[in-house]
Amino acid sequence: MVKTKHFDLTGKVALLTGASKGMGRAMAEAFAAHGASVVISSRKQDQLDEAAAEINKSCGAQRVHAVAANAGRKEELEALVERTRRDVGPIDIVVGNAGVNIFYGPISEIPDEAYEKTMKTNVQANLWLARLVVPDMIDKGSGSMMFTASVGAYKPSSTLGLYGTSKLTLIGLVRNLALEYGPKGVRVNAICPGIVKTDFAKALWDNPEAEERANSQIPMRRLGEPDDFGGLAVFLASDSSSYMTGQALTVCGGTYMWS
Template sequence: MFDLTGKNVVITGSSKGIGKAIAHRMAEAGAQVTISSRKEDLCQQVATEINESLPAGSAGKAFSIPVNINSKESLQNLVDEAHKQLGEIHVLVCNAALNPFFGSSMDIPDDAFDKIMAANIKSNHWLCNMVLPEMKARKDGAIIIISSIGGVRGNPVLGAYSISKAADMQLVRNLAVEHGTDNIRVNAIAPGLIQTNFARALWENPEILERATSRAPLKRIGQPDEIAGAAIMMASKAGTFLTGQTLIIDGGQTIA
C-alpha cells in the first residue's frame, strides 16, 4: 500500500531538512522525485546522493530542478522541466517556506510580513494551480502541503509565520473540496519542532526547547525522517480516502 513505483513527484524545498527526507524516502519507495530549491549546485548534490544510495535496479530516481518559489515564472519552469524529465506529475509536495523575522508581531516590518505571505501561501497557490489541470484530466493526483503546528496555536515570536501556516491548512481544505470529484486528494502535515536548519533558532534556544519538550509526551524534538512516512502515506494507495486533513506530527506537544 505504500509503494510509490511509477509515481512522479515534485517536491519544493527538498535540498535539506524535511523536504530532503521526504524526497529520499519517496525515492526508496519507488518514486521518481525532483530535488528543488534555489541553489542549483545543492539540488544536484542531493539528487546524486539519493541516486547513489538506492540499490541497483531500484525504480526510484532523483532529478534536480532549481526553483525560486517567489517567482511565478520560475515555478512554471519547475513544472515544465519536471514534465520533460519525469513525464506526468502525480504528486506535488509544497515544502518550501521562509521566515525572515523572529519576534513580536508589533515589530515585524511590512516587507518581511509580505515576504512570508507570498512565499508560504501565494507560491503554494500558484504551484497547485499549475499541476491541477493534468491531475484533473487524469482523474488522479495527490497534493501535500507542509504546514506547522504554528498554524493551530498562537506564538509570541512567530506570528506572521503562524498565520501563513494556518492559511496553508485552509488552502488544503479549499482545494480538497473543489477538486475531490476529480479524485484529487489534498492534505497537510503540521510538524512540531523538528531538528532542521530552518528551525535552528528554536531548538538552539534552551528556553524554547524546554518549553517545547518538557510537557510533550515524547519529551523530545523530532527528526526530518519522522515526517517523511506520513508524506509517503498521503501519496500512496494507503491515503486514497484521505483528503482535506491536517495531520499533526509533534510528539504530542499540542495535546499536553
C-alpha cells in the first residue's frame, strides 16, 4: 500500500457557498472525508443543518458546520467569513458554488433587474468572497479558491444566454484573480460542469429528450451526478494541484471536448 499525503486536508478550513445540496454538498462531504473542517452555507438554515448532520455522521466526526447566508448580499458574505474565522479558523479553501438563473429566453429581451441580479450573484459576489478570504491565505502563503462556472460559457444560447455570459465572465474573473494572487501563493480555478442532475438544473435533465441526448450524444452515455465533483474539488484544494491556477476545468462526460 502506498502511503501518500497528496489529498490529505487535515488541518485545513474550507468554506463553501451553495452547499446544502447538489454539487456543493458533494464537495463538502469529500472535504470532510479527507480531514478538513468545513463550513457549508446557503440561504436556508434547516437544509444546512440536515446536510451537516448527515455528512458528520458519514465521516464519523463533527467536521461540518452550517451557517446560513445569501451569497448575493455582501453584508451576509462578510458575516459568513467572520463567523467561519471565529468558530473554525483562518480559511484555506473556498468554493464559490452559489449561483442563479432567473431568466429563460433571448438575452436581447432580458429585463434590467434580472440582468443585474444574475451578474451580481454569479460574478460580483464571487469577487466579494475572494477579497474577503484572501487575507487568510496570504498570511499562510498558500490557499485554493474554486468557483463553479458552466459549459454554458462556451457557446451562445437562445434561451440561457445571460447565464452563459455570466459564467464566461466568471472564468475571466478567475483568470485575473489567479494572475494577481499567484505571486502570494494563492491558486484560483474554475469548474465548468455540463448538465448535472441537481435541483438547480432539473428543467434541463428531467425530461425524455435529455435522457435521449445523454444516451446518444454524451460520450460517457450519462448525465453528470453531484458525486462526480467531490474528487475534483479535493484535488484542487490539496497540494496535488499546487502548480495549477487560472484554469477552467470542464466536467461534462466528454460533451465539450471539442470546445
